[in-house]
Amino acid sequence: MSTWILSPHADDAALSLAVALRSEVFPEPIGVVTAYSVSTFAVDEGRSQSSITAMRTAEDSRFAAAFDVSIRQLGLRDAPLRRSIKGTDVFDLRLPVLSRSVNALARRVRSIQNDWSKTTLVVPSGVGGHIDHRVAARASDGLPASSVFAYADQPYAIQDPRLLDQLRERRGEPDWSATASTRNVAVKVEASEYYPSQPAAARMIAALGVASPPTILEAVWRIQ
Ligand SMILES: [Zn+2]
Numbered sequence: 594m595s596t597w598i599l600s601p602h603a604d605d606a607a608l609s610l611a612v613a614l615r616s617e618v619f620p621e622p623i624g625v626v627t628a629y630s631v632s633t634f635a636v637d638e639g640r641s642q643s644s645i646t647a648m649r650t651a652e653d654s655r656f657a658a659a660f661d662v663s664i665r666q667l668g669l670r671d672a673p674l675r676r677s678i679k680g681t682d683v684f685d686l687r688l689p690v691l692s693r694s695v696n697a698l699a700r701r702v703r704s705i706q707n708d709w710s711k712t713t714l715v716v717p718s719g720v721g722g723h724i725d726h727r728v729a730a731r732a733s734d735g736l737p738a739s740s741v742f743a744y745a746d747q748p749y750a751i752q753d754p755r756l757l758d759q760l761r762e763r764r765g766e767p768d769w770s771a772t773a774s775t776r777n778v779a780v781k782v783e784a785s786e787y788y789p790s791q792p793a794a795a796r797m798i799a800a801l802g803v804a805s806p807p808t809i810l811e812a813v814w815r816i817q
Contacts, residue, residue: 602627603788745767773807
């Protein structure tokens, strides 16, 4: 692959980078690495782990076909299924980013490809507070790549514009961003609709369905 996008969960690349994918921002071909693909998290939580995991994998596949990307599932268990996090709020900022989680994820991502010298890596910024996003943001530090870009995690940065301001303070103006044109809103709604099992996708569609949607829909910074 020329580009790998690190997506903590099935839906993060779609919610955060759909317009970027349609705008040829990153070198092609593009692969999406879905890190925490084993999950019990869905609107309909009454189903088994295997059934929800399969449903989310199928959602990822339909998105991939429509947006011309490949998907690689790493098969790691998402936060609510990990012993260190069980029973706590996954958005609790007091949850520590454990180095064993960071190292495990970095090791798995590194193993998907031998030669990273010509590869662009696109990683989450970890805003919004979800522990899996914070781990994924940190894991990128230990990964080899010819260039690294970080994206604003959505729908969090759309729902809370202060998060985008914080990223601007840290990194300056984005190197690329998508504004709320009719076309861009339509692309984001389309991408979100591939994930009907996910509350975050529903929140994204709701945020875009109002009379004046948020000004910046996606933002990307070159960080290396
Ligand atoms: Zn996520």
